[in-house]
Amino acid sequence: MNISSKYSLEQVLLIIVIIMVIMVFFYVITPGLREVVRPYHCQFYQATGLLCPACGGTRALLHLFSGRFLLALKSNALAVLFFPVVLYGIITVFRLAFDRSFTPADIKIAPFLLWSILPLVIIFWLVRNLPSFSFLSPIH
């Protein structure tokens, strides 16, 4: 897809500026938010002592929005990985709602990419609870 043919330079710059403003905003307010978001409030973690795939997700997104990419990856690598996927989903929903020429039949994603989500989540769930992969855990 050629982006330059679809969007003007001004539009691309405007999007970049908006993203940067959002990142600065979150960078400034994140320390306060971290105190509000109670750590390890996951019921699954409290009941079993094991991390679920979403544990650390909120912190990961907060770090991601404030530009602390390494901390975001440390908090929840899966949330960072799936953030663009969720973003693509939201954009697609908006396109379906407002662009009449865009129909559900136009959505084409390689099947192996979709199928790979399942093993990815399960493997991440298992692996982040292993002691040798503690770098994937937001606790240690």
Next chain:
Amino acid sequence: MTDTKPVAVASKNNTMGIISLVAGILGLLLFVCCSYISIVLGIVALVCGILALQQQQQFALAGIVLGALSIVLGIIFVILSPVLFSEIIRNIERQFIW
């Protein structure tokens, strides 16, 4: 005798059906730990499943069923979790009294 020509069959686009099925399976997997995410995934599976069914794609019905199940189980778990985990929640509240 009529002349029959081979017709090139284009590979069918099953994207919506696969999204529906994957979201449904994930919703069922995650309802124990992340009930809210499970409900969202269930809604995604249900909507994509219905769209896939309209386009006669594969996996549509499976996605709808799994999506509905994950919504129901997610809601049940959201409602029941304060009862099931009351002791745990009490412990958490004890930990975070400042």
